[in-house]
Amino acid sequence: MSKLARxxxxxxxxAARFKLLAEPVRLRILTILAEGEKSVQEVTAxxxxxxxxxxxxxxxxxxxxxxxxxxEGTRVYYSLSDSHISTLLxxxxxxxHEHLAGRLEQLEDS
Numbered sequence: 860m861s862k863l864a865r866x867x868x869x870x871x872x873x874a875a876r877f878k879l880l881a882e883p884v885r886l887r888i889l890t891i892l893a894e895g896e897k898s899v900q901e902v903t904a905x906x907x908x909x910x911x912x913x914x915x916x917x918x919x920x921x922x923x924x925x926x927x928x929x930x931e932g933t934r935v936y937y938s939l940s941d942s943h944i945s946t947l948l949x950x951x952x953x954x955x956h957e958h959l960a961g962r963l964e965q966l967e968d969s
Contacts, residue, residue, distance in 0.1 A: 879923050884908065885916050886948070892926065893945040896938040 880886060884906070891897060891905045899917060903910045917937055920926040925944060929936045939945060 876923075876925075879919070879925065880947075882916070884912070885920060888913070888916055888920065889925070889939065889944060889948055892937055892939050893948060896929070896936050898934045898936050900934070902937065 887906055903913045921928045926937045927940050
């Protein structure tokens with residue numbers, strides 16, 4: 860991490876980004892969109908949640924700059940704003956998996 864990235868302002872912004880991602884429904888939406896652009900209807904169907912709730916979460920993610928929004932006729936499509944988000948989700952998932960596997964191994968050795 861560069862010296863600039865360790866500044867108070869940068870760390871505050873990073874904390875805000877992590878806070879934004881700390882909502883399970885938003886994480887689910889991001890994993891769905893990591894597969895590619897989807898309409899609100901497609902995201903709603905993939906989550907099994909109600910459309911107004913999904914639309915609100917999509918708006919929050921879009922307003923924060925995490926998602927790109929594109930309108931085509933009456934449909935609205937969303938996609939990840941950059942590939943780093945998908946990479947971050949992948950790294951966090953692998954880290955959690957390794958942590959849980961290590962804990963399981965410790966329990967089995969006890």
